[in-house]
Amino acid sequence: MSKSKLLAAALPALLISTAALAAGETIAVFTKNQTNPYFQTVRVGAEVAAKSLGAKVVHYIPTKPDSIPEQLSQVEDVIVKKPSAIVFVPVDYKAMVPGVEQINDAKIPIVNVTDRSAGGKFLAFVGADDYSLGLETARYLLKSLGGKGNVVILEGVKGSLTNIDRVRGFNDAIKEAKEVKLLASQPANYQRLQGLQVMENLMQSHPQIDGVLAANDAMAIGAIEALDGANRKAMVVGINGTQEAVDAIKSGKLLASGDYNGFLQGCIGTMVAIRSLRNEPTVTEVVLKPTVVNASNYQPYDSPLESRACPSWSEAAAMAGK
Amino acid sequence: MSTASDAPVRAPGFHVSREVQQLAYRLLAVALLCAALSFAAEAFFTANNILNVLRQASLLFFLASGLTLVILTGGLDLSVGANIGLSACFAATAIKATGSPALGTLAGLATGLVIGICNGLMVAKLRIPSFIATYGMLWVLHGITYYYMAGETIHGFPPGFRQIGSGYFLGVPIPVYLMLAFLLAGTAFAQRTIWGQQIYAIGANPVAARLTGIPVDRRLILVYAISGAMAGVASIVFLARLNSAEGDIGEAMTLPAIAAALIGGASLFGGIGSVFGTFIGALILTLVLNGMNLLEVNANWQPLVTGLIVVLAVWLDMAGRRRG
Numbered sequence: 001m002s003k004s005k006l007l008a009a010a011l012p013a014l015l016i017s018t019a020a021l022a023a024g025e026t027i028a029v030f031t032k033n034q035t036n037p038y039f040q041t042v043r044v045g046a047e048v049a050a051k052s053l054g055a056k057v058v059h060y061i062p063t064k065p066d067s068i069p070e071q072l073s074q075v076e077d078v079i080v081k082k083p084s085a086i087v088f089v090p091v092d093y094k095a096m097v098p099g100v101e102q103i104n105d106a107k108i109p110i111v112n113v114t115d116r117s118a119g120g121k122f123l124a125f126v127g128a129d130d131y132s133l134g135l136e137t138a139r140y141l142l143k144s145l146g147g148k149g150n151v152v153i154l155e156g157v158k159g160s161l162t163n164i165d166r167v168r169g170f171n172d173a174i175k176e177a178k179e180v181k182l183l184a185s186q187p188a189n190y191q192r193l194q195g196l197q198v199m200e201n202l203m204q205s206h207p208q209i210d211g212v213l214a215a216n217d218a219m220a221i222g223a224i225e226a227l228d229g230a231n232r233k234a235m236v237v238g239i240n241g242t243q244e245a246v247d248a249i250k251s252g253k254l255l256a257s258g259d260y261n262g263f264l265q266g267c268i269g270t271m272v273a274i275r276s277l278r279n280e281p282t283v284t285e286v287v288l289k290p291t292v293v294n295a296s297n298y299q300p301y302d303s304p305l306e307s308r309a310c311p312s313w314s315e316a317a318a319m320a321g322k
Numbered sequence: 323m324s325t326a327s328d329a330p331v332r333a334p335g336f337h338v339s340r341e342v343q344q345l346a347y348r349l350l351a352v353a354l355l356c357a358a359l360s361f362a363a364e365a366f367f368t369a370n371n372i373l374n375v376l377r378q379a380s381l382l383f384f385l386a387s388g389l390t391l392v393i394l395t396g397g398l399d400l401s402v403g404a405n406i407g408l409s410a411c412f413a414a415t416a417i418k419a420t421g422s423p424a425l426g427t428l429a430g431l432a433t434g435l436v437i438g439i440c441n442g443l444m445v446a447k448l449r450i451p452s453f454i455a456t457y458g459m460l461w462v463l464h465g466i467t468y469y470y471m472a473g474e475t476i477h478g479f480p481p482g483f484r485q486i487g488s489g490y491f492l493g494v495p496i497p498v499y500l501m502l503a504f505l506l507a508g509t510a511f512a513q514r515t516i517w518g519q520q521i522y523a524i525g526a527n528p529v530a531a532r533l534t535g536i537p538v539d540r541r542l543i544l545v546y547a548i549s550g551a552m553a554g555v556a557s558i559v560f561l562a563r564l565n566s567a568e569g570d571i572g573e574a575m576t577l578p579a580i581a582a583a584l585i586g587g588a589s590l591f592g593g594i595g596s597v598f599g600t601f602i603g604a605l606i607l608t609l610v611l612n613g614m615n616l617l618e619v620n621a622n623w624q625p626l627v628t629g630l631i632v633v634l635a636v637w638l639d640m641a642g643r644r645r646g
Contacts, residue, residue, distance in 0.1 A: 035570035040473030063465065065570065158621050186614075187621040191574055192564055197378050201615035204374060205365035218568070221477075225565055229488045244475045244566065 025055035025084035025277055027270055030074065032091045033065030037242045038262045039089070042113065044305040045266020046087055052310060053274050058083065066091045075099040079106045085123075085273035086110040087266070093161060094118045109276055113269040114262070115161060123276050126269040126286045128260050130162050133239060133290040134169020134215070137258030139176070140292045141211050141237045144255055148179035149210030152202050154223060156190040156215040163190075166215045166239060183209065188219045195222025203230055212236040217245040217257055224253050241293045246301045249294060256294040259301070264288055267310035268319070275313070283320040344587055348602045351635045355609050363616040371612070373495060379608040380497035381556050381563075383601055385575055386582035387508050388438075388552030390600040391545040393583050394512070396525040396592025397445060397452035399549045401437065402579055404463035406572030409433040409557035411467055414476040414567035423483035430561070431554040437463065438550015442543030452546075460576075467569045477566035487562025497559050501601075504555070508597035521545060525592025578607055585636055606635050 029046045031039040043059055050057045060078060062070035071091045078086065079102060086108055090096035093115045100120030103110050112122040141151070153170050156163035167185070174182050183206050188194035195214060203209065203226065212227075212234050214220035220238025227234055238245055241259030248254035268286050275282045293301055300308075311319070360367035385402050392399045413430030417423055437459065444455035489496045512518040520541050524531045532538050553572075561567055586603030588595025610631050614624050 034468035034473060035568070035573075037473045037475065037568075063461070063468075065573075155621050158625070184615075184618045185621065186618065187624060189574070192566060192568070192571065193381070193560070193574075196564060197611065198615055200374050200378065201612050204368070204371045204612075205363060205616045221566065222564065225488070225563070242475070244477050247477070 025050075025274055027055055027057050027085050027087055027273055028060055028078050028081075028083040029057050029087045029266075029270070030060045030071065030078075031089045032062070032071075034061050034063075035065050037244075038240050038260060041262030041305060042089065042266040042269075044308075045263040045268075045310065046270040047266075048263075048306070048308065049267040049270040049310045050274070053271070055084070055270075055274050057270070062091060068092050068095045071096060072099050075102055079103065079108070082106070082108065084109075084277055087113055087269045087273055088117075088122075089114045090117050109273060111269045111273045113265050124269075124272045124282060124284045124286065126265050126272065126288075128265065128288045128290065130165035130260075131169045133258045133260060134166035135173050136169075136290040137237050137239055137256060137292050138170045138173030138213055140256050140294065141213060141235055142173060142177045142180055144235055145180070145211050147177050150181050150183050150206065150208055151211035151213060152183050152199075152206070152209055153185035154195055154198060154212065154214040154219045155185060155187040156219070158187055158189075163215055170213045170215075180211075188214075188222070190216050190218060192218040192222040195219030196226045197222075199223040199226035200230070203227075203232065209234050214238045216240050217242045217254075220245070220254060220257070221248060224248065228253075241291070241301060243301075243305075246293065246298050249298050250302070252295070256292050259291040259293050261288045261291065263305060263308060264311065264319075268316045271310065271313060271316060283317055286316070286320040288319055345596070345598060345602070347638070348587060348599060351638050352602055352605055352609070354638075355606065355613070355631070355635070359609065359613045359616070363613070365616055366613070371616075373493075373498065375605070375608050375612050376498045376501065377495040378612070379601075379604045380495075380501040381559060382575065382578055382582055382607060383501050383604040384504065384552050384556035384559065385579040386586075386600045386604055387504055387597050388549035389579050390508075390583045390586070390588055390595055390597055391512065391521060392452070392549045393580075393588045393590060394521050394525045394592060394595050395542060395545055396528065396590075397542070397545070398456065398580070398590065399438075399441060399546060400453065400456040400576060400580075401441060401459040401463060402549060402553045403572035403574070403576030404460045404467070405434055405437050405550055405553035406557045406560060406575060407569055408437070408463045408467045408470075409554045410561050410567040410571055411471055411476065411569065413557060413561055414479070417479055417483065417561075418476060421480075423480055426479075426483070426561075427486075427558050430558045431551060434554020434557060435547060435551040437553070438547040439543065441550060442546030445546060446539040446542040464569075464573075471567075471569040473569070475566050475568040479561065479565055484562050484565060487559050487564070497563065500555075500559065504552075505597060505601050512597055517541065517544070522593055525594070527593075581632065582607055585632060607632070 047057050060074040088110050097119035104121045109123050112125045114127050116125055155167050174180055184202055186198050188198040212223045217238035217240045220236050224236050235255040237256045239258040241257045245257035272282045389399050389402055409430045412433045413426045416429035417426030441456050444450045445452045520536045524538055582603035583600045585606055586599030610628050
């Protein structure tokens with residue numbers, strides 16, 4: 001009798017203690033800008049993960065896209081505000097190292113997402129590998145072309161880490177296919193308008209273009225507009241798996257888009273941060289395998305970001321297995 | 323180099339002949355560039371590629387032509403790129419919401435115009451230097467646009483609307499007709515109307531302009547309003563051509579628009595420049611990209627080549643003018 005009474009008294013106390021544990025954390029999420037849809041997927045992934053674990057998210061986004069000084073000053077702000085943990089996409093993988101060191105000195109746990117920082121101490125790195133993303137996306141295009149034909153590459157911003165690796169992946173895939181000819185590799189700086197204009201220009205000097213490899217979706221869709229405008233056909237691939245790309249895949253205009261998995265990165269980065277705060281086992285490195293979104297597998301991508309669910313921890317941990 | 327005081331106010335005849343002489347040098351620069359490109363790339367000198375270059379130049383021209391009037395008064399409009407972004411997003415929303423391209427077009431033009439009028443009021447009435455007023459406007463517009471779009475894109479517009487950007491009439495792209503129409507209208511306005519001459523006069527000497535009874539404030543508001551409205555025009559053509567709106571579409575266009583006006587002979591001190599010169603400037607910048615793509619210049623060298631050609635074009639022009 002008295003024993004069960006004790007239990008009855010202890011049970012709510014137990015519930016309260018887990019609730020207190022669960023509701024307390026504030027996760028500061030740093031992303032590069034408000035303009036690239038990719039970072040929106042990271043932010044939503046972080047929010048979905050935090051919500052399911054009962055934590056809350058505060059976003060830090062430079063108003064001037066990719067501004068190093070602005071992110072540095074946001075780092076200083078966040079050190080004063082002392083969130084429970086930080087999920088961090090550096091605007092520049094080298095220039096932000098001092099900022100990361102300041103966060104380390106302030107003893108705020110920090111998870112590195114998307115671009116691997118050149119220094120500082122992190123709980124974990126969660127990202128995707130641009131090289132294999134470029135390689136797999138290009139392989140898919142070349143296979144769809146039947147292993148032969150003329151292709152062009154639309155490069156992103158010269159010197160950006162993502163562009164260097166993606167274009168290297170494209171080129172290596174092209175080298176594998178002996179009967180594929182690379183006609184030109186020209187920069188369109190990740191911009192839609194430049195993707196359109198560069199493609200229009202390339203069509204002037206090349207009467208037969210069978211495939212277009214664009215280092216992001218915006219350029220790919222610009223290139224499709226150029227092809228349509230000239231009544232020409234080519235298979236086009238992009239990278240990022242944006243909603244717009246999924247729509248274009250559905251309508252048959254875009255062949256495929258390599259998914260950089262921003263949503264998953266946001267999910268897993270935030271899960272690692274929260275689990276570490278709760279002293280649950282985590283992982284130190286998750287490099288997501290590329291998914292090439294195409295007409296046969298786009299369905300899961302065709303729903304609003306907010307309604308997607310993060311993977312369970314065991315699924316996420318399995319992705320870390322490398 | 324001409325000085326501010328010999329910029330024409332009352333003698334349109336003198337003004338035009340001088341303009342013609344200067345423009346001849348600028349056309350020469352374009353001709354040299356074209357000749358070099360025809361020699362180097364066989365695909366360059368074809369009717370198809372010339373129409374292609376003109377269509378590509380049109381967006382930059384819309385933006386830069388309105389801006390030219392602002393520069394003629396001695397001001398600057400740094401918000402044109404951000405203006406395109408917001409105008410395009412609002413126009414896209416309106417088309418999606420109402421299904422009416424006409425209402426969408428109206429929304430885009432109105433957004434651009436209102437932004438321009440705000441700039442004009444800040445400069446003329448609050449006496450805020452135009453650089454600061456429009457730089458502030460740039461951030462306000464970016465802020466609204468990024469918040470409004472939240473990293474999303476709006477895409478897929480009716481085929482009828484898309485004709486404005488990607489359609490043809492008698493084998494010539496519609497944006498090229500629009501560009502020619504605005505080129506004629508802009509040139510006529512600046513060179514042949516009292517208001518146009520007053521704009522030159524304000525840039526040449528604002529104090530004298532005020533003393534001679536020119537309604538300076540009203541003309542200033544007018545030029546910023548035109549600049550804003552032209553950004554609205556550019557946003558509509560952009561939407562129709564790209565079939566998609568996203569927050570940062572105009573960001574990369576502000577500096578090229580200013581460069582187009584300056585390459586075309588406009589002076590940041592005001593009073594000097596022309597809409598036709600700006601057309602040439604937009605053409606030169608577009609030719610550089612076209613040429614590099616046709617010649618497949620390595621991506622590593624493209625920024626360097628662009629910079630050198632722009633500086634060279636302006637230097638040739640100035641050397642020519644000194645002699646003239």
